[in-house]
Amino acid sequence: MRVLPHPSVGDLRLTEILRALSDPVRLEIVVRLAAAGELTCTGAGHDLGVHKSTASHHYRTLREAGVVMTKQEGRLNYMSLRRDDLEARFPGLLASVLSSASRADPEPTAPGGDTGPAAARVPAGADAGR
Amino acid sequence: MRVLPHPSVGDLRLTEILRALSDPVRLEIVVRLAAAGELTCTGAGHDLGVHKSTASHHYRTLREAGVVMTKQEGRLNYMSLRRDDLEARFPGLLASVLSSASRADPEPTAPGGDTGPAAARVPAGADAGR
């Protein structure tokens, strides 16, 4: 059974974590993990609207950033958030991101009913010479 | 006097904000703004280790993500964090990122002594075997 490399707590980099969370697909995965606790890749990637391999790359990005932990059991990979590690290194960060994610508009990720709030356009009347 | 376009509060996107904060140079700028309240571009970009125009592009990224507000006065551009707007849309997010940034290793951004809180090196002895 292969052991996937995870960064240790001391190696967690704020910018890499923010970067990992800044993709709609990955953020959705993180939100699902926060709700479910532990998911297989299939569970976490269900209806994400991206190809299986794309999702796999996102799992890797999240893992290498230290956001998730992946445990391989048989043919299933169980993913979970590294809540404690993240909390130890960056207290409150994950919680506030998750809380923000629940307040955010549904990102264009899951096809199920995220038609969006009719695109409130920016005023932007003052367009300066662009 | 030109008015730069800023996204309205309702248009703030979590992933774009996280993306804007996920660059070491931009995060450093944000940290400086948090400490100073308001800075000119020259002030915010002092000793960042990047070219003037690169910094300018970062200002734009931060502005378009809704993280900073830029006010033009004469030939100076004053930048400040959109604390209230960010707090209204994503409560606690900015605070936790700033708090995390102060805990983080000094990113390879400011070579010399920056205005920040006392660059403390982390031991980083425990390597997870990557």
Next chain:
DNA sequence: CGTATAGTTGGATCGTTGTCAAACAATTAG
């Protein structure tokens, strides 16, 4: 006016990233 200051804009370059498709690997079921 001419010059200095403050910052933006527009290439150009080069590395990174998100995506899909197809092949592959590993485990489990028949």
Next chain:
DNA sequence: CTAATTGTTTGACAACGATCCAACTATACG
């Protein structure tokens, strides 16, 4: 063993992003 399930890896490709340089705009100062 054969096939199905689960996920990764590799390759290709377009899009993005960070950077520098040069040119440009706009204000201020002499």
